[in-house]
Amino acid sequence: MLNVSGLQVFYGNIHAIKDVSFYVEEGEIVTLIGANGAGKSTILNTVSGLIRPTAGTIEFLDHSILNLTPHKIVRKRLAHCPEGRRLFLQMSVEENLEMGAYARDDIDMDAEMADVFSRFPILEERRTQLAGSLSGGEQQMLAMGRAMMSKPILLMLDEPSMGLAPILVEQIFDLIVELNETGTTILLVEQNAQMALSIADRGYVLETGSIVTMGNCIDLLNDERVKKAYLGG
């Protein structure tokens, strides 16, 4: 479904992504794990068109999306829920969800919103409140809900567990699995390697801009190097 090959990204003189290749098959949950600054978010930002790579190819559903602008890429039903949530804090909960469906003219807005509210009842209670007035956990729910509104076939999630209480992390990860079971392919970027590897099918481990190891999550969970560096043991 998504095929990235030979990706090179520079920030000025800094070589941020060095010859990264990976793929995501339809129906999978694939995770990119690695320490802060390893380049995980840069990869997602490059796939969604916010950053231009200096070399490499990015194919989505067998078509190159390399030269498309971000607003065209999302219309191919590839959604990106960015790092730090990036909600529109001065817009209401409801308006944030509407923005999520901005690229879709063919959906029933009310039905989609009802679906999001059924998963996150707290958002319905707060639908007219400004997103900026929500707690961190509620904001993450809203960010997930906003990404769901576009009905993506591939959803890229950047650190959905960041800054959340363990109980909320569980809830968010349950939702990711559920979305996946109902047909959404997931590319998940996480620092919480334990959680990410526990729900994903395959994983890639990133260190300073390069993929150092990859494989099935069960193998990665038992990999001595991965254990030492990312699983606290």
Add this chain to the structure above:
Amino acid sequence: MDFLSYLISGISLGSIYAIIALGYTMVYGIARMLNFAHGDVIMVGAYMSFMATTRFGWHPLLSVLFAMVVCTVLGIVIEQLAYKPLRAAPSLAVLITAIGVSYFLQNAALLLWSANPKSFSSVVPFDSLRLFNGRLIISGTTIVSIFVCVIIILALNTIVNKTKIGKAMRAVSEDKDAAQLMGVSVNRTISITFAIGSALAAVAGVLLCSAYPILMPTTGAMPGIKAFTAAVFGGIGSIPGAFLGGILLGIIEIFGKAYISTQLSDAIVFAVLIIILIVKPTGLLGKKVLVKV
């Protein structure tokens, strides 16, 4: 009675400033740039209306529509040719370009219509309103300016809060990248903002010259600067702020002229701005951004 008369004149002049300030504030809110050529678009709008009525003999109302269409196109063209290539450039480069466009428009007008002031006849067909046995006279232009400003504010409020493009504008103004990830075209949104701002500038130009009927290539410069002041005064980026800032500025200017000194009125206007900015640097309705982690 004089006080009331000055107050109404102030609100009327302020309404015109407010309409111009809306263009500054919307463009700033979305493109994060100060379009200093905005004042000169006002002048172009006034010339268009003048030409349409005097040369082609069109109905005044039709001439206003014509001015709006020309300014809308002009606004989009300026944005595409001068500002769009500088999207990734430092803001200082964009600012200098905007000043360049401003001088370009003034000099193009000088070439086309010469430096001779034209005497602009009001497009407002209504007679003055006489109240209190003729002790209070309010001109038709005064009433229409206030009325038009209110309509524009209500319409913009609806567009920005209720329509899809309005929500896209707010999204771009808050977070350009996130808006793109939702499927919003930033370039298209900026173009539409310039189009709306420039159409409003045309309306302001016609109203301004209807109230102060001398039209020349520098006509737009001073009101442009004052409207920019009004936008900062109210809180740049805020639509209600532009409205409030414009009205207050108009009132201060007229009261300054009436009660203190005609020569000093502009100095008073800018002194008030400086004081407000010292006390409240974000302007009267400037946004406080709420961030939670």
